[in-house]
Amino acid sequence: MATARAERLVNLVLCLLSTRQYLTADRIRAIVPGYADAPSDEAFFRMFERDKAELRDLGIPLETGRNALADPVEGYRIARRDYELGDIDLEPDEAAAVGLATRLWDSPELTGAAHGALLKLRAAGVDVDQATPAVVEPRVRTSEPAFAPLLAAVQAGQVVRFGYRGQSSVQVRERTVEPWGVVSWRGRWYLVGHDRDRAAPRCFRLSRVLGEVRLVGRPGAVQPPVDVDLLQFVARTGADAEPGTTTATLWVAEDRAHGLRRRARTVGSRTVAGVPGDLVEIDLDLPDTAASWIAGFGPDVLVLQPDTLARAVRERLLGALAARLDHDGSAHPVATGHLTAEERA
């Protein structure tokens, strides 16, 4: 920013803060240094419009009004009580929490805002030490392109429309949603809102939003229900996908499949096709995911019990063979499980 402009803007803020009267544009032109340089009325008004926009972008509460009803034009002032950050006095452990909070974001949208907040808190006299590392350092990323437009829509209370592909769904469907909030749960971002097409509340994974997020209708049209706990909503939707635990009996080749062994109990030993190995028991949560995991170990892990698991593993192995042998270029899909709890919209 050119020094001249920065200086003019600082002077404008100081001038409008110091006045209780509304100052008209003409008056400001005459008082505040810098505006006198404008070669014409038109140049001045362009300059002044740009400066006002700049101040408003920064959140400076620029008031407009007339000192008397008879005044022909509106003037400007800044009310000190609306401008100034309230008193804030933080204990050292509270300041440490602020430090951690402002470091939380790895996000183009939120990192800058957090820095802005930190700057102002420091200016308010709070000492925030960012050099001493915390014991536990949480970080949250927002890398999905849909994050910024959806957050903006939530904050504006505006309906959105976007292309969405549900889990394992071939078709991309257009969804129209009244957005309530953007939620990060277990490292993933979701949009929660009222799905107009389904006429029910739903959550959508941001990584499955395809293409652009379009705004529909007016800002302020969406009123999120006050009694909905968004995080709970996402957690519940995910939790539905988790059925009970089953115990399986497996054969594991000697000194192989360590990732599986570390979660299993050895109950015996057995040699299969000349290969020594152990019999183990293991508790499995998600049958589909477990079948994929076990199939991954190939000949190193075989399923004895239960039959359904043995069949599911066999299906995957046959599928892996078929996909290779298939020469027409299309693989035969075999249903496999998802690793995580998902939205089921």
Add this chain to the structure above:
Amino acid sequence: MRPATERLPRLLALVPYLIARPGILIEEAAQDFGVTPKQLRRDLELLWMCGLPGYGPGDLIDLSFEGETVTVTFDAGMRRPLRLTAAEATSLVVALRALADTPGVVDVDAVQRTLAKIEAAAGQAHPAGVVVGLSAREGQETARTRDAVRAAVQGRRAVRIRYYTASRDAISERTVDPMRLLLLEGRSYLEAWCRSAERVSLFRLDRIDEVRVLDEPAVPPPHAQPTDTSEGLFQPDPSQRVARLVLEPDVRWVAEYYPMEEVTELADGRLRVLMRYADTSWMVRLLLGLGGAVRVEAPADLADQVVERAAEALRRADHLLAT
């Protein structure tokens, strides 16, 4: 280009900042504002030219410089910083709420007190529109590991860990010098200097099978730098091999779950992806698990290995049934 949005907030914050810290070193102030001391001096020179209408000697902001320090002697009415914008309040309040709801990160009571103070100072409450849950998907054992590791980080003690390396499907014992705990994308990690690998590593807590806090101090070497996580944990490594895969719609999640070099939409909801992998045995395990829902287009030897392993597994399973 709007460079003004960076300098003006700093200029407006600078005077109240200095009022709160009379006689502060210019270098220290520059550090707090994230600028060079030279830039900070330029800002101060600019402010010195600003003031109240009249703009005479008694109306301008006045600063007194003494050595390398600065003190405000007249503030021209700029005593307090500008209130937080909605975006600033949101970013801070959402982050604090996330910390408050996650036990074990930081003293929850301190966070609650901070939240109350920030919300009071920020004035009107804005509906944030963002909620962050920081808790990881972890079982009870991991919680116990976390307690032990946390104590080691706090007490600056070295630890001996039994660790499962998923890429190689191997378990090893190693002594590490803990640096901090990281909570990233729904998982917890111990960041530590690994004495055997001689580098900073991130150890996933749910893969630490045993942890013993040693009776010796943690001494990461001075060149052990914290991991930059701003671009995510997995950085493309050009030395790694690339697989070209076609994913059926059923397993599109693979492209969401693992970082991809390239993703191309094909007909019928299939995806063609380029995926880097460090360890072939890991890749073979992933592909076997995906069964027929993935086709390996390249490299050929990877596809061959998947087929060999699948065929051998089926043979052995038949053998098991026969006995």
